[in-house]
Amino acid sequence: MNNFIYHxxxxxxxxKGQLSHLTEKARQLGTSVLLVYGGGSIKRSGLYDKVVGLLQEAGCRVHELSGVEPNPRLSTVKKGIEICRQENVEWILAVGGGSVIDAAKAVAVGVPYEGDVWDFYLRTAVPEAALPLGTVLTLAATGSEMNRSSVVTNWETQEKLGASTTFPTFSILDPEHTFTVPRDQTIYGICDMMSHVFEQYFSHTEEIALQTRFAESILKTVIETAERVLANPEDYDARATILYCGTMALNGTLPVGVETDWATHKIEHAVSAVYDIPHGGGLAIIFPKWMRYVYRENVSRFKRFAVEVWGVDPSGKSEEEIALAGIEATEAFFARIGAPTRLADYKIGEEKLPVMAEKATPFGPIGSFKQLTSADVAEILRMCL
Amino acid sequence: MNNFIYHxxxxxxxxKGQLSHLTEKARQLGTSVLLVYGGGSIKRSGLYDKVVGLLQEAGCRVHELSGVEPNPRLSTVKKGIEICRQENVEWILAVGGGSVIDAAKAVAVGVPYEGDVWDFYLRTAVPEAALPLGTVLTLAATGSEMNRSSVVTNWETQEKLGASTTFPTFSILDPEHTFTVPRDQTIYGICDMMSHVFEQYFSHTEEIALQTRFAESILKTVIETAERVLANPEDYDARATILYCGTMALNGTLPVGVETDWATHKIEHAVSAVYDIPHGGGLAIIFPKWMRYVYRENVSRFKRFAVEVWGVDPSGKSEEEIALAGIEATEAFFARIGAPTRLADYKIGEEKLPVMAEKATPFGPIGSFKQLTSADVAEILRMCL
Structure with a gap:
């Protein structure tokens, strides 16, 4: 186990009903709030009216940043920063999924910063202050509700980059708020949270028995619950389990003392930056190919994955056969729940493959399980065609 | 899954070496510090000198509360409160195991409180303020380094009670600080952390798949590591794993959305309050008997425990036989690592059994897996003789 700091x-x-705490939270955080949300889904579901009502009950003046995109854009973030400065906003409330929360985090750290907020994503500056941020989560996927990461797309430069920004002060997670999530978004969310676990599970760090079992626990729980939630989107317990798994997959519990990878996320960000495809869909395509490309670096880790997570019967098989059976099970699962399996599903061909390979490696090789150059990335993307 | 709030x-x-952060932490928290510790073990190991040196480097005036007992006493806590008030102490540093940290927590909430700190343990008052508290942990056991619980013994009334007090601001956990823990203390620590998991695992709450797997993950990891740490007390990786398991067993991760039990802890506190035996030793004796007394309330939960945690082969056995095999495996494990198995090991007979049964239930019946009256507790204690 490596040294770590966890906080x-x-x-x-x-x-159920935890939204009722919003008024007391608002009273603690100030009377001028920026409400950040995406398209109209929270208006259709009635959540918007409830949230605004509770904020007004707390005596808040509500300013709005709406229309945050599925891959949130730098231009939108900058609009939010401007509103906060003009209106002396004291705190921010994000109501939505990971994109909305990521944009709100960027606004939160951008307001007190004198330079360009994009600096944080280019890693030329580190946030030292932030407006307080609350979230009301409506989608089980990114874990952004309980971590300090934010991913923003600069559409002018076609760059999609992540930064360490700020933790939400509080996050309200009511499984009922996810009942109306469309089928494809539910699927993408499942692919996303499983991918987060993969990034932290495939590691060469030794003596990480508990972290390994925690990761397997999340994967097994998501796998056994996914089809239940797709069959019955209003199954409270299944939605609750998936929602909780999404948070635990990326709230800092899994990577303690572990060297993590994150190459596949960087590859997907490059694809999304060029083609604006759903993040979870991109991950479902790329991850199994990444696995095939790298598993020989540590076959025994992939063998364990196959046996513990997918229940592959090891008897009569070589270590490599077991490892490959686990990768096949991953591919089969994504296909079974209806996730995309090839870039062709998004009508992406080989034209921009070198561009994406370059974009995935802006600061040099990526990943740690196997370090990948832009040539490696191009090869993995070719396998995804 | 039940509703929950986690924070x-x-x-x-x-x-390794994380103690070096102490100086920067001290600079943030103030120049007048109360150093809380137990017997002389941190002086013998050299840790005391290192800590005092780092505090002085940060410009701190160091006041001391030493000699904190294994079951920390109210009288000691009150002495600490007095020192803090006289010396205008700004923050507290606990260096030791759970008892030292629990006493330091009591001091931290006692200083700003006008009434008697024992009120918090009698549940007639709730702490509203606390001095900041840091900890340097030297024993893998109670989890006190990352929760807000504190257990204190009032020796005049022979009451050992727990209260919700304050979270440490920071905790430094270096596995090397546990190398010199004596064999019996290491064993008690293992029994203690496993008991914490049991209290949160045996539950009737449904739809808690992830919490269940996390609990099993901790138990399996402790079980596979315990004998390694006992065979070689300076095995860094084994000490690190046990240390991390102890923290995760009681830092609020396991009980989210779950109805937990805690009857066995209350029974053990009653025994310790009368006989001053080691907490972990008492738990190792009582828990398997509690299991035998209550398993029929939810045989399938105990069956799962047997199969998942202990690897009991279920084939050809009834559900009850499997459940009982799991309880037997628990007893056998405690015996194998050298934990006490009967109250007679501490020369405790039946004389004060009714007194202890009453002390375990001061506010009425205890536990939720099966509600236990003082008569039930007496029966369980009789099984422990």
Missing amino acids: NPTELLFG | NPTELLFG
């Missing part, structure tokens, strides 16, 4: 101050309010 | 602001600094 996660986010307060999680989980379950 | 744990403690910063964990884990690994």
